[in-house]
Amino acid sequence: MQGITGQELSSKKAEYLKYIHMQGDVVKTTEIAAHFSVAPSTVTKALTEIARAGYIEHTPYHGVRLTSRGTEYARFLVRRHRIVALVLSRHGLEPEEACREAKKIEQCFSKDLTDRMCTSLGHPMMSVCGEIEHDHRCCGSPGGYRG
Template sequence: MQGITGQELSSKKAEYLKYIHMQGDVVKTTEIAACFSVAPSTVTKALTEIAKAGYIEHTPYHGVSLTPHGAEYARFLIRRHRLVALILSRHGLEPEEACREARKIEQCFSKDLTDRMCTSLGHPMMSVCGEIEHDHRCCGSHGDRS
């Protein structure tokens, strides 16, 4: 919970987790494979590891769903993505480009760095690719750091 560094998952796995979060409920392996254009077995392997790390519940042949921890982590990943995209858009990139480039670089940004940039930007509500959710203790936005 409080121990997020932002590098727990490889970038591909993080992408899978974000995708699962955005799909909501139970997600099938094949669906993910199709979306990312990789073989289903590649996804299964990644999913198994993500499950082992505690972010998802994997019921073979039925799909995966987020654990509470996974949901929290996914929210962080999405917030980070949107913050990075926002910063890029403020440096001359068109919205779509900003979102695309953000996907390439976001995995390098630690939780701490993300939170500090968030603060520095004044906890913006909107990015170029969606709303930015600022939950409770996300980055001191609501002063409950005690």
């Protein structure tokens, strides 16, 4: 994705985008609200802003679906989370703890830093919380996103 910094969305909106990506196709607002234990109106407001930014298509009363831009950005967000969690696990944190702590700090990691960490790790294929997808445009690894 051109021009991505890793700071395009707030941490909560980034979590919503990752969740939508992991669920696939259309996700209902009430499902997102239940997963994050927040009011549907809170989710609706955030989804409207995410849609304005071009990451999702939001059809009220039907749900949301990622745009191609949103899919690409969500894949980056998942990749960043998994790389940060892997780094933390390699420094003594148990897998669940590494994943939990990564959620707290991943928003601070730019795309450039994420790519550099990935390169320094040798473009790992797995993290403590799942497969790591690579994009040759991001960090010079062979192939593209495998999804």
